[in-house]
Amino acid sequence: MKPKTFSETLRPKNGNDKDPIATASHSSLVETLPVSPAMETTTETEVEDVEGLIITRPGEADKELYNRLDTETETSLTESLEEAGTEEAEEGVMAREAFFASYPEMYERSVSEVIIGTDDRVRISPTTAFPWRAICALRITAKDNTKWIGTGWLVSPRTVITAGHCVYLHDHGGWPKSIEVIPGLNDATRPFGSGVATSFRSVQGWVNSKKREYDYGAIILPSSRRLGDKTGVFGFAVRDNNYLMNAYLNLSGYPGDKGGNQQWFMARKAKSVAPRVIYYEIDTMGGQSGSPVWVKVGNARYAVGIHTNGFSAGNSATRIVTPVFNNIQTWKNMGL
Amino acid sequence: MEKHGFVIHKSSKGWLLLTAILCCLVIIGLLTKNKQHMNAAKSIQGMLYQAGTNAPIEGAMVMIAEGDFEHPDIAAQSDAQGRFNLPSIQVPGSYTLLINYHERSKTVKVNITGDSVLRIAL
Numbered sequence: 001m002k003p004k005t006f007s008e009t010l011r012p013k014n015g016n017d018k019d020p021i022a023t024a025s026h027s028s029l030v031e032t033l034p035v036s037p038a039m040e041t042t043t044e045t046e047v048e049d050v051e052g053l054i055i056t057r058p059g060e061a062d063k064e065l066y067n068r069l070d071t072e073t074e075t076s077l078t079e080s081l082e083e084a085g086t087e088e089a090e091e092g093v094m095a096r097e098a099f100f101a102s103y104p105e106m107y108e109r110s111v112s113e114v115i116i117g118t119d120d121r122v123r124i125s126p127t128t129a130f131p132w133r134a135i136c137a138l139r140i141t142a143k144d145n146t147k148w149i150g151t152g153w154l155v156s157p158r159t160v161i162t163a164g165h166c167v168y169l170h171d172h173g174g175w176p177k178s179i180e181v182i183p184g185l186n187d188a189t190r191p192f193g194s195g196v197a198t199s200f201r202s203v204q205g206w207v208n209s210k211k212r213e214y215d216y217g218a219i220i221l222p223s224s225r226r227l228g229d230k231t232g233v234f235g236f237a238v239r240d241n242n243y244l245m246n247a248y249l250n251l252s253g254y255p256g257d258k259g260g261n262q263q264w265f266m267a268r269k270a271k272s273v274a275p276r277v278i279y280y281e282i283d284t285m286g287g288q289s290g291s292p293v294w295v296k297v298g299n300a301r302y303a304v305g306i307h308t309n310g311f312s313a314g315n316s317a318t319r320i321v322t323p324v325f326n327n328i329q330t331w332k333n334m335g336l
Numbered sequence: 337m338e339k340h341g342f343v344i345h346k347s348s349k350g351w352l353l354l355t356a357i358l359c360c361l362v363i364i365g366l367l368t369k370n371k372q373h374m375n376a377a378k379s380i381q382g383m384l385y386q387a388g389t390n391a392p393i394e395g396a397m398v399m400i401a402e403g404d405f406e407h408p409d410i411a412a413q414s415d416a417q418g419r420f421n422l423p424s425i426q427v428p429g430s431y432t433l434l435i436n437y438h439e440r441s442k443t444v445k446v447n448i449t450g451d452s453v454l455r456i457a458l
Contacts, residue, residue: 140410146421147413149397165408171379171424210377210424212406256397256411257434257441285434286399286411311406 061205061214062323064330065168067175068199081325083155083332085131085235085301121264121283124252127184128191131301132263133231135292136160137254138219139180143173149260151253152181153292153303155236157228158221159335160197161328162290163308163318164206167217174207175200179219183231185254187261195225201331213276215308216318218331228335234292237302238325243295244273244304251282251307251317253291260287271314276321278305279314286310293317380422382454384414384435392418393458396437403431427452 124132138160140148148169152162160181168174182194197219205214221227239247252265271279278293284307293305305317318324384393398420399411405426414420425431428449435442437458444456 145415147415148423149411149413163408163410165410165423169423172421215408256399257401257436259436260397260411284409285401286409287397289409307409309406310400310409312402315409316406 061203061209061211062327063204064201064327065204065207066199066201081322082237082302083235083325083329085134085155086232119283120268121255121266123258124263124265125186126191127186127263130232131234131292131294132252132265133184133192134228134234135183135252135254135263136227137182137185137260137263138162138166138290139182140166140169141177141179142169143175143177145177146172149254149256149287150289151287151291151307152219153290154183154228154231154233155303155328156233156332156335157226158223159228159332160219160221161234161236161292161303161306161331162217162219163306164202164215164217165308166290167200167219168202168207170210181219181221181225181227183227184263185261186263192227192230193225195221195227197221197225201327201334203327212309213318216306216324216327218328218334220331220334234294235300235302236320236325236328237295237304238320238322239295239302239304241273244270244278244319247295247304249278249280249282249304250294250296250301251280251284251288251291253284253288253307255285256287257285264288273319276319278317278319280316282315284310284315376426377424378427378450379424380427380448380452380454382420382422382456384418384420384437384456384458387457392416393437394418396420396435396458398422398433398435400425401432401434401443404429407431422448422454 127133134154136152136154138150138152140150142148150162150166152160152166155161167176167179169176178196178198180194180196182190183192199220200217201220202217203214205211206217247269248267249270250265250267252263254260254262255264258264266282268280268282271281273279284291289308291307292303293307294301294303303320305319307315307317309316320328382398384396385391386393394414394416396414397411398414400407400422403425407425408423410423412420412422425448428447430445430447433444433446435444435456435458440458442458446454
């Protein structure tokens with residue numbers, strides 16, 4: 001069945017406009033966000049010896065690794081635990097259930113896929129409004145020439161955040177040969193063009209130890225491809241367990257079961273949270289690795305996770321905790 | 337006294353032997369666990385071809401729709417020879433693959449071991 005689409009912009013059912021969980025993103029709120037000491041302890045002590053891989057010393061799992069350093073400018077980190085995006089929301093307000101109640105014909109149930117229960121994803125078309133246009137289809141060519149598809153999201157004009165396994169493929173030569181980044185891809189339409197990157201970032205916990213909790217990375221686009229200037233960029237933030245369990249999480253990406261050229265979205269509350277992972281029953285499929293998992297506060301969007309894994313008991317994202325936040329901040333600055 | 341000393345000496349030898357055996361068992365256990373861990377995650381190769389003609393299928397999307405274990409949510413594309421790779425997954429295990437090829441899609445349930453090479457006809 002060909003997916004049904006809707007041209008009206010979808011308002012995620014995050015409920016933040018009705019009963020905001022966090023009402024402001026000013027610095028005083030940011031600085032007092034709880035960061036569990038236990039979380040830090042767990043992060044620093046989780047070291048696993050995997051044969052054939054280098055042992056990561058305690059405390060070094062989030063240490064940055066890269067394949068090349070050119071075209072980048074290092075800048076100092078900020079102390080903020082919340083980094084705002086740059087584009088205001090443009091869409092009208094409509095709860096997701098209300099939308100489908102009004103337009104039941106827009107609701108597609110897929111019978112061809114095995115995901116969690118029924119397929120509740122909806123297609124985003126057009127993709128030219130924010131935040132959809134800041135979400136990018138990735139065409140990955142690994143070192144061994146194998147081809148893969150994934151998803152990423154812009155945090156600065158030239159920095160795309162994605163899963164670690166999209167920028168470092170252990171069984172396929174490590175750092176890829178290249179990744180083509182296509183913001184807002186919509187079938188054959190590339191409304192913001194594309195860029196091919198050869199500069200990648202991840203961390204020791206992923207590259208050396210292949211730990212699921214450290215599965216995150218970044219793509220730094222060449223200086224001539226400032227795609228985020230046209231699309232706007234996502235904010236990102238550290239949020240505590242209580243916040244994550246009560247907020248609606250939004251996830252949008254480019255699933256392979258839809259051909260990999262269409263953006264599909266879903267929102268739902270978290271199923272559970274772990275110190276470095278968020279679990280949810282948002283439907284996903286191969287190709288959505290690297291998708292942003294974000295919350296909407298007022299008109300601002302803050303990514304709180306990076307989708308990485310699928311599993312029938314719950315799909316999951318690498319959670320943005322302080323060390324992850326700091327690395328994203330550093331990588332963001334590289335792409336300014 | 338001599339007899340008593342002999343008994344003590346014999347008992348020490350016994351403990352020494354027991355300790356050595358236990359150490360061996362622990363080492364064997366650790367090695368086995370390590371080997372299992374080494375083989376736990378692996379990228380699996382496969383090939384797609386046209387049923388009837390055996391011609392390779394290029395450009396198909398292959399992904400894991402469901403499985404015994406958590407898996408990376410990345411999709412693979414088959415090359416000109418129809419070859420593809422699944423991402424690093426836990427093996428042995430049972431997985432449902434979804435193959436998307438032009439407007440068609442097919443699901444295939446496979447039991448994968450460490451040395452599996454999948455040949456899938458569409």
